[in-house]
Amino acid sequence: MSKPMARTQTLIDERQALDVYLEALLREIPDVIEEAPPAPPVTSTQTPAPVEAPAPVAASGPITQPAPDAQPEWGRQRFQAMLFRTAGLTLAVPLIELSGVQEWGAAPVTPLPRHVEWFLGLVRYRGRSVPVVDTALLVLPRDRRARLTGTPDERFSRIVFIGEGDWGLACDDVAEVITLEPEQVRWRTTRTTRAWLAGTVIEHMCALIDPSAFADLLARGAADAGLEWSEEEGTGDLP
């Protein structure tokens, strides 16, 4: 009797699986944030908003390792973000921390030998050699990464440069720029794991990146810094 169910789960189609994946991503945000009123104007960066921000942090105990702010500075007022897609997943990057976008192939991406597989190589950008990474390999759960096929030239169409142009994120394509109010984002309260994920935007079914945290993790090496999804996190909620 359990056999047909097992078959249904393994044969789930790609688009459906992505929805479930993003759902899983959304579910991990504590519901308490949903009920919280819009963040009042914050004048000090040291003391978070008195209503909601400190509570979850205090409840989770002392944080021994420095974690990024739950709600980054740029997310405390209306902000613009650019949407881009990688392996079917939509990501949003705040414009204020976006250096630029370059067409894949506008300048050659030179691979360096014996590097980790998510490091695609160096590209010339604004007079510097900038490391370019395979965003999908970094953010997708392990089982989904195995399904990525094709050469970089086949897979990517753009490189999104974050921060001061220190890192390039290779992506399938770039979509529109959206304007977001802080309350439209389900901010993550603690970011001891996957610190790159600032929150999610349900309206656009996308994950909002914290570029500073992303760059920091990349500089430290993704595997060491816990940038990658672990098996439990990435696949636990998937069928």
Next chain:
Amino acid sequence: MNTARKDTEQHDAGRATHDASRFVTFHLDAEKYGINVMQVREVLKITEIAPVPGAPDFVLGIINLRGNVVTVIDTRKRFGLQPRAVDDATRIVIIEEGDQVVGMMVDSVAEVMNIPSGEIELAPNVGNDESAKFIQGVSHQGEELIILIDYARLFSME
């Protein structure tokens, strides 16, 4: 005192502009690599290589170079690249590292380039991958990125 300091500054400035190294460049796939010319003894056309049983997999074997035995390594394998058939462009770059002489088999040898030290960027430390530490730096020359090899680390890699 001021004149002396000025002289020193001028001397330093002069040295900075002339502080360039020459690199022998070679190709592996579409990428161009450079190795300091001071360490390159000569470049050979492909010759018969005698395999050495029990040697690491990246060691192709040995050649007889005017009475001296020289170990030849498969640079593609060392760099984690796919194998490629030997052809007329294949060369063996003979490197002298201390008292060790090693041959590196490469797809082809390109040219000798002058690269000012100011045009050499540090290679990014991505992924904390120790095996990639043999990259000394990178340099953009025209449209090309030259990957500069630290030969000492290349040979000392486990």
